[in-house]
Amino acid sequence: MSTTDADLDGTDRTADPEFSRARERHETLAAEITEHRKRYYLAEPTISDSQFDELFHELIDIETAYPELQSNDSPTQQVGTFSEAFTPVTHLEKLLSLQDVFSLDEVRTWADRITAEVPDEPYLCEVKIDGLAVDLVYENGRLARAATRGDGVTGEDVTANVATIGAVPQRLTAAEGYDIPELLEVRGEVYFPSADFERLNESQVAAGKAPFANPRNAAAGSLRQKDAAKTAERPLSFIAHGLGALRGFEPDSQSHSYAALDAWGLPTSPYWRVVATIDEAFAYIAEYGEQRHELVHEIDGVVIKIDRINVQRRLGATSRTPRWAVAYKFPPEEVNTKLLDIKVSIGRTGRATPYAVLQPVHVAGSEVEFATLHNADQVKAKGVRIGDTVVVRKAGDVIPEVVAPVEAARTGDETEFVMPERCPECDSVLAPASEGDVDLRCPNARSCPGQLRERLAYLSGRSCFDVDRMGYIACAALVEPLGADPVLVDEGGVFDLKMEDLLPIQVVVRDPDTGLPKPDPKTGEDKVVAYFANKNGEPKKTAVQMLENLETAKRQPLWRVVNALSIRHVGPVSAQALAEHFRDLDLIANADEAEMAAVDGVGPVIAAAIKDWFAVDWHRAIVERWREAGVRMQDDAPDPSEALPQTLEGLTVVITGGIPDHTREGAAAAVKARGGKVSGSVSKKTGAVVAGEKPGSKYDKAVELGVPIVRGEEFAAFLEDGLSVPETSDAESEPE
Structure with missing residues (x-):
């Protein structure tokens, strides 16, 4: 009788149908997980991280219920895998994986188990970078070798490729209090900064190539190039998050080791923090759950570690994971699912937009069955086909988007999408609105x-x-x-x-x-x-x-009436600019195109669109019917006695995210009432960016350009006092 046919107490299970089903499922899962790991390290994954986690934890559950099914070659007892495309190298110390958990209750259970053994120990919290794990070995301060994680014992030699990454020093820098050790094995993540990844995908699409599904896949594919010169073309970066073998350095805590790594020139995360209790760790999780899209890199969770090294050693590890650390995974914002069909919707200005009909999938806290594909050119550029397994991304409240196909999962039964020639709503012939327009539009504006x-x-x-x-x-x-x-x-x-x-x-x-x-x-x-x-x-x-x-x-202010007309290119910002300048819809309708274009926030494209709109008889008839119904067509001139202090006079302000006690339109109106100008884009000429809750890419652009940022909670003071610029200190001032 084999060990898999008997329980640990020797009971024969061959006649147990539940055990037989569990064994069959265990064999299937083990094979699937092993194959997915190989694809992952070849940067050709066919399932998302969250779907891999589901399979892996199902395997753990089976082995928990039937321990006799667990063996040394089970994926649960291994860290990963490696490829033979590169020279294999043995790590000085085994690279362990982390125990993943998906709820705060599981984090609490882990912490309760730890504190039962070692009470009152501080935790180090850090964000979990969604990158590619690597192992660096420094000998007497010089980079001797760099390798991928591989299976945790053996990795791939990627020294030449890692040497092209600017964030990885070829030679450590001596620092006061931190002598360079004789031997230093560093664990960390190679990653794509978010802004660089967006630019890379834009260039991929512009070149007619399929975009990368996510930054991690792009980082893995870039690092594992046989030609290191190709790796050098990609703006990869690196962050260290742990140590392996050491000689000549003995840190007493994880935080101590990070201070040393920083001193030697090896970057560590700017977001880590030591906390005293697990409740403070929960607060850290909540904080970075809200800020996850504001960081310089993608994250998929938070890692919590016992800070003191001697306690880490006391707690030890399983064959795969350290007992002194846990990784809390955020709900996935990127999953793989089946693209069942591609249909076309018609927007309010006639734009025909392809959208994906998906096999329903849970992502970012909600079930998704539709996702945008933007336009026919984007469908072609991304190489998406009906029947594909596709990567779907939904970040927070952003509309779900099909990012890319999973080409490795294709069966040959997929079909190309053909953009329809006629409107699916009214059967009119679709055509570009003007020469060079990439979008097709339905010309039947009134009756569609x-x-x-x-x-x-x-x-x-x-x-x-x-x-x-x-x-x-x-x-x-x-x-x-x-x-x-x-x-x-x-x-x-x-x-x-x-x-x-x-x-x-x-x-x-x-x-x-x-x-x-x-x-x-x-x-x-x-x-x-x-x-x-x-x-x-x-x-x-x-x-x-x-x-x-x-x-x-009917009593709404003029700018809302202008916006409600659905004039192409006209949105809330330009509608407010027009209403503030002309204060009368008839004056807008009859204004000279050059006069409209000169209004700040309007410009020639919007001015031309407005003239074209009012040139249509049935458009003007809409305005007349609204007028006859009593809709407000004029704004009163401002009362000079009620004018607010012009604290923002001449300042161009961009607003992004939710502002406390204000709608977006109300916040813009408050800025304008104090003499400021409101713009929809950030540039070097922007005076300030007001960043509220969940700010978008405008916040990142402001940081990149060094534009002053006003937090949402500071908005009231900003209106009252204007932009406060810190005075230059004596040390920073230029010499006379």
Whole structure:
């Protein structure tokens, strides 16, 4: 009888069907995980990190339930793998992996187990860089060898490639209090800085090549080039996060070792912190969970370590992981899933946009089944095909995006996407709006139900008339009621809606999770209901409130009216600039193009688009119907006696992220009321960037250019006092 047929106490399990199923699944998983590890180290992964984690932890669960299935060659007892493409080298000390956990409860369980043995020990917290693990060996201060992790015992010699990375010193620098050791084995991550990765992918697409799926894959592929000159072309960087073999240096703590590494010229993370309790570690996790997109590199979690080295040694390690450290993984923002189809949506200005229909997948805390593909050129540049396994990314509240195909997972059954020649909503022929335009557009602006539906949804939104209870489904019902003529043929009649227009409207009931029609349990046909009326034919409360809110919306300021017209290129910022300058919609409509272009925040492209829009008869008819319905068409001139102090006069301000106690439009208005100018992009001429909660790439650009940054919580003081620039110290001032 083999050991796999018997329990640890000698019980024969061959007749146990559950054990047989577990053994079969164990064999399948072990083979799959081994293959995925090989692909990972070849920079050709076919599944995402989160999906690999799921497989790996399923294998752990099986071995926990059936310990006899665990053997020395099980993936759970190994760190990784290595390729024969490079010369194999043996690490001086084994590189261990980290125990991954996915909830704070699991972190607490780990900490409780540790504190039961060694109470009151401080923790070192650091962000988990999503890069490629490498091992550097310095002999008497000189870089002697660099290798990949491999299987933890044996790695690949990539010394020539690592030598091209500017952040890796060829020779250590002596520093006061830190003599250069005779032998130093350094563990760390090679990574792509986020900004450099974005530029790399832009260049890939521009060159007609497929973009890299993520920075880690790009880093792995760049480092493992047979020609080191090709590695040198890529802006890779490095951060050290641990030590292996040592001779001539004895750190007493992890934080002590980081101080030494920094002193010798080896970069460590700028984000690490020593904390006294696990609750402080939780606060660190929360802090960097919110800031994960503001850092210089991608992270996928937080690592918590016992800081003191002697306690680390006391706690020891398993065959694969140290017991004194744990890695908390953030919910994945990048996963692999199947691309079931590519369809085309029509936007409010007629733009035809391909989008992906996905096999539903959980990413960034929500289930995703649709993702943007931008335009036909992007689909072609990314090399995406229907039927592909694709990498899908969703960061926070950002719209999900298909990043790239997983070419290694192709079967040959995938099909190329062909951009339709006709609008899927109204069957009009799609064409570029102008020469050189990469986007195809539907020219049937007035009658295309897709465009009208999107325009209605936009004008009811917060940056326009802000009509509560007039959501997307209500807009769709007004444009395409079931079995009836449209209630609205364009947005001109939106303020003339009456309850008698709404009550007959019927719609198909759809499942909120899948979006598919719900069947009527009696007939089996699609279930149809009145959208604005209850079962008795009386108005629903939402219908009453929608009409009341439309009446209130007529009093919105002029800039919201301008924005609600859905003029191409005109957004909230340019709408506010126009309203502030002209204060009358008729003056905007009749203004000279050059005069409009001269308005700060407008320019020639927007000015030309406005003139083109008002040249269309049915566009002007919309304005007249709104005017007749009582929509505000003018703003009053400001009262000089109520003018605010011009603390920001002449200062160009960019606003990004959520600002406490302000909408984005309200924050912009507050800046303008104090003499400032609001811009949508950051440049060297920008006076300040106001960065609130979850700022975007504008924050990164400000940091890169050295533009002063005002935190969201400092906004009130910024309005009151203007931009405070620290005085130059005597030591920094130029000599007379």
